Amino acid sequence: MPDWRGLVRQRLSGPGLDAAERDEVHAELAAHLEESYEGFCKEGLPEREAVHRTFEQVGGWEDLRRKISAAKRRELPVKKRVQQLWIPGFLTLVLSMTFLAMLQELGFRPRIVWSGTSPIFFYVLWLASLPFFGAMGAYFSARAGASRASALLASIFPVPALTAAFLLMFPIGMIIERVTGNHVDFSFVATVLLKDGISCLLVPGAALFVGGVLADILFGRRPWSQDAAIG
């Protein structure tokens, strides 16, 4: 008898479903095919014919994959989105920023890479810790059944959050400076933003991403949600 589960997994591989849904859908479709095949065998069909007739019931693997993805994506429940992205993402953001504040409180000094009017500085210990926080975000996201893309997004969640804060700060700061009558050179502000962007967003983002990728390599292929899905 063919390995229906393996066959379904192989034919329906590709993006579209998160890990929990994928396992559940594969198990269900494999069970259907298995019963169908056994039904044909009981009718007296030779094995080859039974397999052929069972395959006919699929109606096209690509069509099946596409339609299931569309049906499942149509309404991603809010609860699921919260569990797969927002909670792990915020956890990554809060813990990484708390750790940075703690380092500053303990008197750790940043390493200045570029000296001048607006230096670029890095908290090396903090940067070294970020892959861990990124991995943690990706791990919790994957555990909640998120797709690889969602898990990686959860791992680098502090970057878009801080970018949004940066982008908000820029016009607000300009308005305040104008109201208070201070003249601020735009090119100076842009330089500061660029350098802060590198030290606070780009490099930390890369460190978080490395952690997310490592978590995906180490844990991403395990069926985290197997119990929840089939239980």
Added chain:
Amino acid sequence: MIGSGIKRGTAELAVLSVLQDGPLHGYELARRIEQQTNGALRFTLAALYPMLYRMEQQRWIRGTWETSANGRRRRCYRLTPAGKKKLAPLQREWAELFRALQQLTKVAHA
């Protein structure tokens, strides 16, 4: 054989009607519909499961994993109260449509 457009419209009604008699897993559901319609409604997996998942999202049906007597795990679908509520007007609408079509064909043949 009924055309695909009509089939799409009747598919939900067929699933809800069959589940009215009790919970069924996907294979059994498809088989029951095929038997009860003398083969006029036949579902491929690509037609059946996306529809079941959509109906589940709409909370008309609910799927749960169950273990059968032979130890096999199957996802069984049952009608929810919302599904029962949906079924009654659907049945009425389709009955009206078929009556109207019958009238029309009678007139056409007269």
